[in-house]
Structures are given as C-alpha cells and as structure tokens.
Amino acid sequence: MNSTVQQIINTYKKDRFRLMDMLIDFQEELGFISKETVKDLADQLDISTVDVEQTLSFYHFFTTEPTGKYTVYLNDSVVAKMMGQEEVAKAFEEELGCNFGQVCEDNLIGLFATSDIGMNDQEPAALINNVPFTKLTPFRVRELVADMRAGKTVYEMYTEGYGGGNNKSVLVRSMVANHIRRIGPVLLNDCSPGDAIKKIVQITPEAVIEEVKASKIRGRGGAGFPTGLKWEFCRAAVEKERYIFCNADEGEPGTFKDRVLLTECPEMIFEGMVIGGYAIGAKKGILYLRYEYKYLGKFLNDVLFRMRGNNLLGENIAGLEGFNFDIRIQFGAGAYVCGEESALIESTEGKRGEPRDRPPFPVERGYLDKPTVINNVETLATVVKIINKGSEWYSALGTNDSTGSKLLSISGDCRFPGVYEVEWGFSIDDMLGMVGATEVQAVQVGGPSGALIGPDEFSRTISYADLATGGAMIIFGEQRDLLKDVVLNFMDFFIEESCGSCSTCRNFPVILRRTLKRIIDGKGIRKDIDDMEEWGQIPRVSRCGLGQTCTNPILTSIKNFRHLYEDLVDKDEDYVSEFDLSTAVQESCDFVGRIPNI
Amino acid sequence: MSKLVVATTSLAGCFGCHMSLLDIDERILDLIELVEFNKSPINDIKTFTKQCDIGLIEGGCCNSENIHVLKDFRKNCKILVSLGECAIMGGLPALRNGIPIEECLAEAYLDGPTVKGNIHKILPNDKELPMLLDKVYPCHEVVKIDYYLPGCPPRADLIWDVLVALVTGDEMKLPYEVVKFD
Numbered sequence: 001m002n003s004t005v006q007q008i009i010n011t012y013k014k015d016r017f018r019l020m021d022m023l024i025d026f027q028e029e030l031g032f033i034s035k036e037t038v039k040d041l042a043d044q045l046d047i048s049t050v051d052v053e054q055t056l057s058f059y060h061f062f063t064t065e066p067t068g069k070y071t072v073y074l075n076d077s078v079v080a081k082m083m084g085q086e087e088v089a090k091a092f093e094e095e096l097g098c099n100f101g102q103v104c105e106d107n108l109i110g111l112f113a114t115s116d117i118g119m120n121d122q123e124p125a126a127l128i129n130n131v132p133f134t135k136l137t138p139f140r141v142r143e144l145v146a147d148m149r150a151g152k153t154v155y156e157m158y159t160e161g162y163g164g165g166n167n168k169s170v171l172v173r174s175m176v177a178n179h180i181r182r183i184g185p186v187l188l189n190d191c192s193p194g195d196a197i198k199k200i201v202q203i204t205p206e207a208v209i210e211e212v213k214a215s216k217i218r219g220r221g222g223a224g225f226p227t228g229l230k231w232e233f234c235r236a237a238v239e240k241e242r243y244i245f246c247n248a249d250e251g252e253p254g255t256f257k258d259r260v261l262l263t264e265c266p267e268m269i270f271e272g273m274v275i276g277g278y279a280i281g282a283k284k285g286i287l288y289l290r291y292e293y294k295y296l297g298k299f300l301n302d303v304l305f306r307m308r309g310n311n312l313l314g315e316n317i318a319g320l321e322g323f324n325f326d327i328r329i330q331f332g333a334g335a336y337v338c339g340e341e342s343a344l345i346e347s348t349e350g351k352r353g354e355p356r357d358r359p360p361f362p363v364e365r366g367y368l369d370k371p372t373v374i375n376n377v378e379t380l381a382t383v384v385k386i387i388n389k390g391s392e393w394y395s396a397l398g399t400n401d402s403t404g405s406k407l408l409s410i411s412g413d414c415r416f417p418g419v420y421e422v423e424w425g426f427s428i429d430d431m432l433g434m435v436g437a438t439e440v441q442a443v444q445v446g447g448p449s450g451a452l453i454g455p456d457e458f459s460r461t462i463s464y465a466d467l468a469t470g471g472a473m474i475i476f477g478e479q480r481d482l483l484k485d486v487v488l489n490f491m492d493f494f495i496e497e498s499c500g501s502c503s504t505c506r507n508f509p510v511i512l513r514r515t516l517k518r519i520i521d522g523k524g525i526r527k528d529i530d531d532m533e534e535w536g537q538i539p540r541v542s543r544c545g546l547g548q549t550c551t552n553p554i555l556t557s558i559k560n561f562r563h564l565y566e567d568l569v570d571k572d573e574d575y576v577s578e579f580d581l582s583t584a585v586q587e588s589c590d591f592v593g594r595i596p597n598i
Numbered sequence: 599m600s601k602l603v604v605a606t607t608s609l610a611g612c613f614g615c616h617m618s619l620l621d622i623d624e625r626i627l628d629l630i631e632l633v634e635f636n637k638s639p640i641n642d643i644k645t646f647t648k649q650c651d652i653g654l655i656e657g658g659c660c661n662s663e664n665i666h667v668l669k670d671f672r673k674n675c676k677i678l679v680s681l682g683e684c685a686i687m688g689g690l691p692a693l694r695n696g697i698p699i700e701e702c703l704a705e706a707y708l709d710g711p712t713v714k715g716n717i718h719k720i721l722p723n724d725k726e727l728p729m730l731l732d733k734v735y736p737c738h739e740v741v742k743i744d745y746y747l748p749g750c751p752p753r754a755d756l757i758w759d760v761l762v763a764l765v766t767g768d769e770m771k772l773p774y775e776v777v778k779f780d
C-alpha cells in the first residue's frame with residue numbers, strides 16, 4: 001500500500017467516523033482518490049468499499065481523477081456572474097485552450113465550477129489550491145495562468161497584497177477583504193478573550209442557560225430557534241455524553257458574515273462553544289467548517305492551541321476543577337445541505353450528508369446518537385457578549401420579538417458590499433441607503449431559500465415577525481434580468497445541491513426549471529405560471545429545509561414580479577408541446593442505419 | 599341522451615390498464631348502456647369511424663407509431679385521459695431514459711445474454727417498423743391531456759367512476775388512497 005495512504009489512515013486511528021478527514025487528506029496529498037485507495041481504506045477500516053464510495057461520491061471536492069497540480073474552482077453564483085464571472089471564465093478557457101470540467105497541460109491545471117464560496121462582496125472569485133483569489137479580471141487570469149505555468153506557489157501568485165485584519169496573519173495570508181462596514185454590539189471589540197469563561201465558572205450551568213434565555217436570543221443560522229431553550233432541552237437529556245457543534249458551513253449563496261467572524265473574532269466563537277459546552281454539560285465541541293474556508297484552518301487551529309495554553313480550553317478550564325472541554329475542527333467537502341444540522345452530524349460521522357428524519361432532534365439524539373447542540377457561528381459569538389454584558393443590556397436592543405443585532409452579508413448592485421451589523425427592526429429602505437444602492441429593482445432577502453422582494457415591500461423590516469433572515473441580502477439593480485440571471489441560477493443551485501433522498505426535492509425543481517426555461521425562451525403559456533405556483537407548493541413536504549424552500553425563487557418571484565412572467569408568455573395558447581418527432585428519432589435511426597420516414 | 603363515444607388505446611404500456619378496465623366485471627354491461635366503444639382493442643376496431651367524446655390512453659410514447667396514434671386520438675377525441683402511471687409519467691418503460699439508446703439497442707440485439715444467433719449483427723431497420731424515440735415520453739408532453747388517472751393500474755372502480763363522472767358531468771372524488779402510489 002502507498003505509504004501516504006497508510007500514514008493518513010493511522011493518523012485517524014482507523015476510526016471510520018473520521019472518514020471525511022481521511023478522504024480530505026487523500027485528496028490533498030494525492031490529488032485524487034483512486035479505486036486502490038478506496039479498497040485499501042475499506043480493508044483497513046473493516047468496512048465495505050461501497051461505504052467509502054458513498055461518502056466519496058457525495059461531496060463536490062472529492063474526485064476520483066486527478067484534478068491538476070493547480071486546481072481552480074471558479075464560483076458561478078448569481079453575484080459572481082453579475083460582476084463579470086463569464087468573461088473571467090472565458091479568459092481561463094482561452095488562455096488554457098480547454099473547458100471547465102477538464103484538466104489540461106499535462107495535468108498541470110484543472111478548471112472547475114463551484115457553487116458560492118462565501119465571497120459575494122468580492123466577486124468574481126475562485127479558489128486555487130484552496131486559496132481564494134478575489135475580484136478577478138481577464139487580465140488577472142492571464143497573469144495567474146502564467147504564474148501557474150512558471151510553477152509558483154499560490155502565495156507567490158498574489159499581487160494584490162493581503163486583505164485586512166487577520167487575513168494578513170502569516171497563518172492565513174489571503175487577499176480576502178473583510179469589508180466590515182458597520183459594527184454593533186457583537187463586532188464591537190470591547191471584551192477580552194476569556195472574560196465570559198471566567199464569569200460562567202462562578203455560576204451554575206443552569207444559571208448560564210437562564211441568562212441566555214432571558215436575553216431572548218434566537219438562532220442566527222436561519223431557523224431562529226431560541227438558543228436558551230435548545231440548550232435547556234439538551235441539558236435535560238438523560239444521556240450524559242453530549243456534544244456542541246458550531247455550524248460554520250455557511251453555504252447559502254450570498255452569506256459571508258460567518259467568514260468574517262471566523263477571521264476576526266475566532267476567540268469569541270470558541271469561547272461561545274465553551275460556554276455552551278459548560279451549559280449543556282458537553283466535554284467536546286466540534287467546529288464544522290466548510291471546505292471553502294480551508295484557508296483559515298491553520299489560523300483557527302492556532303487560536304485553539306493558544307486557548308489551551310491560556311487554560312480556556314482543556315482540563316480544569318479557568319481553574320474550575322472538573323470543567324474539561326476541548327474543540328476540534330471538522331472540515332466539510334463541498335455540500336450546501338451539510339449546513340442542515342442533521343446532515344452536518346452525518347457528515348461529521350464520515351457519511352453522506354443526508355439529513356435525518358426529525359424527530360428525534362439532535363438535542364435528544366445527535367452526533368454518535370448522543371444529545372447534541374448545533375449553533376450558528378454568529379449565535380455563539382453573540383452569547384459571549386450576552387454573558388459579558390448581561391441579558392438585560394442585550395434584550396433592550398432590537399425589537400420585542402427579535403432582540404439584539406444581526407450581521408447582514410450585503411452584496412450585489414450597491415456601492416459598498418460587505419458585512420453590516422444592525423439592530424433588528426432595520427428597514428430594507430434604510431439598508432439600501434446605508435449600502436449606497438440606487439435604482440433597485442429587487443432584493444433577495446435570506447439567500448435563494450428566502451424571498452425576492454420588490455420596491456413595494458422595501459418599507460418592511462428585518463425581524464422574525466416580518467422579514468426573518470439569516471442575513472444574506474442580494475441587491476439587484478434595474479438592469480438585471482431577474483428571471484434569467486437570478487431565478488434560473490438559484491434553481492440550478494438547488495438542483496445541484498439536493499441530496500436526492502426525497503422525490504419531491506429531487507424532481508420538482510427540475511420540472512419547474514424546465515417550465516421556467518420554456519417561459520424565458522418565449523415558449524411558455526399562461527397555464528405554465530399557474531402550474532408553477534401550484535406545483536411549487538409540493539416540495540414543502542420534503543424532509544429538510546432545502547427541499548422545503550427550494551421552490552421559493554420561483555414562488556416569490558411570481559408573487560412579487562408576476563408581470564415579468566406574464567410579459568413573456570403567450571396568453572391565448574392553452575397548450576404547447578416541445579416534442580419534435582424528427583429530433584427524437586434521429587439517434588436510434590442513426591444507430592440502426594436507416595433514414596427516418598416521418 | 600345519446601351515448602358517449604369512447605375510444606381506448608395501449609401505447610408503451612403492458613395492457614394492465616386495459617385489464618383493469620375489464621375488471622369492472624359485470625358492470626361492463628351497464629357501461630355499454632352508457633357508452634359506445636369506437637377504436638379500441640376491446641372491440642378490435644382498428645381505425646376511428648367517427649368523432650369520439652372520450653379517449654383513454656394507456657402507456658407513454660416510446661416510438662414513432664405511439665406518437666402517430668396519440669396525435670390521432672387527440673384529433674378524434676374531445677377529451678383525453680392519461681390512464682395509469684405509464685401514460686402519466688412514462689412508467690416502467692421510462693427506466694431506459696437514463697441509458698443511451700445505442701446501449702439499449704446493443705443490449706437487445708447484439709450483446710445481451712439472450713441474444714443468440716444474430717451472427718450478421720443485424721439491427722431492426724426496416725422502414726415498416728416504428729422508429730424508437732430517444733426516450734420514453736409521457737403523453738402530456740406530446741399532446742394536451744385533459745385528465746390524469748393515477749395508479750398502476752388504476753383500479754377498476756376508479757376507471758368506472760371516471761367514465762360515470764365524464765358521462766354525468768359530476769365532479770369526481772380522488773381520495774388520498776388512490777393517488778398515493780405516484
């Protein structure tokens with residue numbers, strides 16, 4: 001057996017629950033994962049090759065063929081396209097003389113497309129050997145290709161200098177910009193790392209939960225479940241081995257605020273995990289980090305290392321006898337659905353990221369079937385402020401049903417894309433003013449799974465009672481073709497990312513996309529619009545949030561921009577067929593050697 | 599009231615839907631009081647002899663002949679009903695839709711384990727034969743279909759209810775139990 005393979009398997013002590021880590025290491029060390037590697041792995045872990053293959057085939061960043069000494073993943077999300085991704089893609093193809101999906105020049109460079117990589121405020125962007133290159137232009141592409149041909153390392157390929165804040169840390173060295181445009185209670189740098197931990201060890205776990213409950217904070221990952229309550233449920237579980245996860249999968253196109261928190265406030269996030277761990281009685285925490293943020297890995301591990309040195313992690317934390325807690329980082333491998341909490345658990349257990357049936361909820365049976373709390377990055381960071389400054393201070397911010405502040409990831413057609421922290425209750429109108437957006441046609445609130453709203457609704461406010469959101473705001477100017485450039489792209493995204501378990505989520509987006517395309521091509525009829533509205537309801541019965549929201553791009557755009565559809569359809573026809581007999585028989589006639597007689 | 603005229607056909611189906619129609623048993627006698635059959639395998643009338651009210655279609659479209667028959671039905675029937683899974687979604691025959699047509703033909707006529715004696719490697723290419731389509735199409739992608747009756751096959755009672763509803767013009771009940779299969 002290849003010695004690298006053996007070494008990697010040994011590193012993870014032949015633990016099948018660490019299959020993801022092993023596959024990630026193989027991919028990185030060997031450039032791809034061959035049949036032999038799969039076989040060796042299966043033998044050594046004493047599982048079947050199919051067990052390995054099903055995990056392997058699920059994730060976008062695992063490949064069974066070499067992907068080149070330099071592997072380029074160019075983002076093809078909506079905003080990337082708005083900012084010139086197509087010219088950049090063309091420049092890559094022309095310069096290299098090959099197409100996306102191919103590896104060229106003697107296995108030197110592989111070109112691939114990928115879904116949103118969390119850089120919406122600095123598109124077009126690509127990952128080259130896991131390092132982000134942002135604000136690409138055709139000119140930069142030619143330089144990059146020349147650098148790759150010259151054999152430079154990815155770090156030598158930067159000409160822009162490093163981005164601000166910790167992006168320039170020697171452990172990160174990335175050109176990513178933070179673009180923090182507005183700070184608030186969470187981002188304000190007014191507490192020292194460890195303060196909150198020192199505070200909680202003076203009080204009981206129950207008192208910590210009470211404090212969090214009193215702040216009325218709700219989860220920032222999208223679903224908005226009250227955090228204190230979630231912790232209480234978990235603490236109430238009979239089983240004593242418990243886990244806390246920080247969900248840093250951040251896969252919803254248009255959100256990138258967790259990336260900025262991870263870069264600038266990692267101590268706070270980990271401190272939040274320690275607090276949560278103390279509250280629920282967990283000894284282990286796991287940060288599930290999307291693979292696209294791999295470039296932050298060393299830096300984050302170093303933060304953990306330093307926290308251990310400062311007695312903020314490890315044994316007898318902050319001097320409290322018996323308070324033991326540690327954190328490890330689990331990388332994903334490119335799958336949006338792994339942000340769903342039960343899929344995230346499956347993935348961490350080394351399996352396909354397929355959501356589980358719920359109930360039982362993770363607080364009863366989660367990671368390794370033990371009670372588990374999963375919280376968003378921002379939720380955990382915010383908890384630290386709540387402990388430091390008190391629930392009373394916190395609950396006075398924001399609105400009655402939505403206390404505190406929210407980090408917004410704002411991108412699209414505006415002068416100042418970036419991260420803005422605002423108190424809940426902020427209106428869309430104010431937001432547009434704040435970011436310098438004029439002549440706005442529409443705003444996508446909450447990413448593709450959220451809603452596309454028009455000017456009639458810009459007076460609405462960001463809050464759980466009105467426009468609930470995980471914080472992604474994409475602005476579309478008058479010049480954009482909403483159906484073709486936005487809705488269609490979002491449908492492509494969901495079709496690509498569905499895990500495929502539920503027939504409703506596997507099939508309906510495909511059917512609706514076809515209808516939508518027909519309408520865009522000018523071949524639609526009025527009934528198509530009605531059908532889409534009616535059929536779009538069906539995936540609501542799917543197992544997880546992905547399927548339940550996957551028709552929202554179509555449903556909300558029909559609701560708020562019906563005229564765009566009506567302008568395109570033939571209002572008199574009641575039926576159209578795209579079927580063409582001569583095209584349909586061509587292939588078989590060619591094969592059997594006969595001239596079609598229609 | 600003059601009798602409604604009904605035509606039926608089996609395209610890329612297994613005739614199971616027609617068998618189910620026959621499962622209405624002795625009610626077939628009531629049925630012929632209500633309706634008159636025109637082109638149908640049940641009475642073996644091969645071509646339309648008059649304009650029909652209702653066309654029941656079993657099976658989807660896998661070849662050019664299916665397409666011609668279906669279009670003929672559309673022309674000659676006021677109302678078309680897709681009867682059963684195959685007509686509605688392609689059904690079992692549509693399992694080939696993910697496989698290239700070349701592979702399907704090669705498996706059937708050249709390389710399959712049951713292929714014996716085709717030493718000259720002949721593929722069916724006589725111009726009298728229907729031409730295979732690139733995939734199996736559900737009927738509504740080829741012509742307008744007015745109603746869909748789910749099931750594989752739809753139960754006899756259901757087909758009976760449909761015909762009665764179409765004759766009387768009453769709305770038909772489709773409880774969850776009858777649509778849950780698809």
Ligand SMILES: Cc1cc2nc3c(=O)[nH]c(=O)nc-3n(C[C@H](O)[C@H](O)[C@H](O)COP(=O)(O)O)c2cc1C
Pocket residue numbers: 218219220221222223224225227247248249250251252336337338339340341342374375376377379380544545546
């Ligand atoms: C398809 C899908 C993707 C999700 N992605 C994320 C994500 O990237 N980050 C996140 O925090 N929550 C995500 N969620 C929500 C999580 O399931 C979960 O509700 C959340 O992490 C809980 O944390 P919170 O209570 O702190 O918000 C996703 C949900 C679904 C259905």
Ligand code: SF4
Pocket residue numbers: 337354355497498499500501502503505506542543544545546547548
């Ligand atoms: S809804 Fe979609 S993503 Fe979620 S479990 Fe079902 S198929 Fe998978």
Ligand code: SF4
Pocket residue numbers: 610611612613614615656657681682683684685689690749750751752
């Ligand atoms: S629906 Fe079922 S019974 Fe009817 S033709 Fe198809 S396979 Fe046969």
